[in-house]
Amino acid sequence: MPRKKKAVIREVLPDPIYQDVVLSKFINCLMKKGKKSIAEKIVYGAFDIIEEKTKQPPLEVFKTAINNVRPQLKVVSRRVGGSNYQIPMEVSEKNGQALAFRWIITYARARNEKSMDEKLAAELIAASKNEGASIKKREDTHKMAEANKAFAHLRF
Known part of the structure; x- marks a missing residue:
């Protein structure tokens, strides 16, 4: 964090x-x-595969996938009185989008298809249908936040 000036957000x-x-x-x-x-090349190749498989505009499939994966809550670890608590916090739109990108890319790389184009296309199609590993990650994050709702009063 800078001491003097606020960091400039580039367009x-x-x-x-x-x-x-x-x-x-x-x-x-x-x-x-x-x-x-x-x-x-990877993204545009994946978009070609998405258009071929779903017969929908690939940008719409991409946007719905990102919106489906983006979390509303996350847990933040906070030390209070010598013990660590997982405190649920709301996620800003910008941070949620970054998490969605990261989860989709991570789980696309872990898939079993041949090329990265196919892996990314398959993960985006699955996420747009509310299924797949990245959706499961969002659900797990929400479950963890729900389970630790009792510690919400420790928020900073």
């Missing part, structure tokens, strides 16, 4: 094909070692 340019800022942020999140062109 993300929309992606070249769909002109969408959220998709551009997703591509940046998928990117490894600065190889943006490869990340773009």
